Amino acid sequence: KQEVTQIPAALSVPEGENLVLNCSFTDSAIYNLQWFRQDPGKGLTSLLLIQSSQREQTSGRLNASLDKSSGRSTLYIAASQPGDSATYLCAVLVYNQGGKLIFGQGTELSVKP
Amino acid sequence: EAQVTQNPRYLITVTGKKLTVTCSQNMNHEYMSWYRQDPGLGLRQIYYSMNVEVTDKGDVPEGYKVSRKEKRNFPLILESPSPNQTSLYFCASSLSLWAQETQYFGPGTRLLVL
Numbered sequence: 001k002q003e004v005t006q007i008p009a010a011l012s013v014p015e016g017e018n019l020v021l022n023c024s025f026t027d028s029a030i031y032n033l034q035w036f037r038q039d040p041g042k043g044l045t046s047l048l049l050i051q052s053s054q055r056e057q058t059s060g061r062l063n064a065s066l067d068k069s070s071g072r073s074t075l076y077i078a079a080s081q082p083g084d085s086a087t088y089l090c091a092v093l094v095y096n097q098g099g100k101l102i103f104g105q106g107t108e109l110s111v112k113p
Numbered sequence: 114e115a116q117v118t119q120n121p122r123y124l125i126t127v128t129g130k131k132l133t134v135t136c137s138q139n140m141n142h143e144y145m146s147w148y149r150q151d152p153g154l155g156l157r158q159i160y161y162s163m164n165v166e167v168t169d170k171g172d173v174p175e176g177y178k179v180s181r182k183e184k185r186n187f188p189l190i191l192e193s194p195s196p197n198q199t200s201l202y203f204c205a206s207s208l209s210l211w212a213q214e215t216q217y218f219g220p221g222t223r224l225l226v227l
Binding site: 041 | 117146148153154155156157158161171172203205210211213214215216217218219220221
């Protein structure tokens with residue numbers, strides 16, 4: 001059964017720092033991997049989607065990588081800003097479990113001015 | 114504006130009183146899904162629907178029902194709510210589960226069952 005883990009659970013950094021959020025998954029038979037952002041009390045907003053055949057995707061200051069063989073993905077945030085403070089969730093879409101999106105528990109990021 | 118809407122946004126109810134949380138999307142999406150989010154447990158899928166009249170169980174379907182009579186709507190029904198169904202609920206949709214497109218999430222419904 002696919003499991004998705006995100007470490008650390010919480011991260012606090014000063015403004016301007018580059019940072020990396022980690023996501024690992026146990027079964028490499030994924031269709032894609034998605035990164036979402038969740039602000040407190042709000043819904044999820046999609047950041048990046050990486051297809052299983054791709055190695056990375058970029059959007060502005062965000063870069064997500066995928067290494068299926070090792071079961072890992074990273075979300076790199078460049079030049080962090082206080083507005084980046086939120087919880088970041090990764091999720092994998094799997095073939096062999098009824099076509100469901102399986103989420104990690106998220107990393108709560110705080111960027112201090 | 115492309116969006117997923119949920120109603121109500123907040124609900125306090127009592128054990129056993131049937132309730133329905135509505136979900137509607139205006140993007141002509143085939144795939145829709147319900148999740149619940151609980152501290153320490155993360156987001157877990159309750160039910161999903163690949164298209165009209167096609168629904169299937171997710172990881173935690175017990176105590177919930179769904180229907181998909183129209184493409185745009187996917188209501189979540191709690192026939193006899195219990196306190197362990199107190200949670201934050203999200204509806205999501207995408208063009209197709211296998212279309213390599215992201216899922217769009219609604220704003221959430223916070224439910225408290227007394």
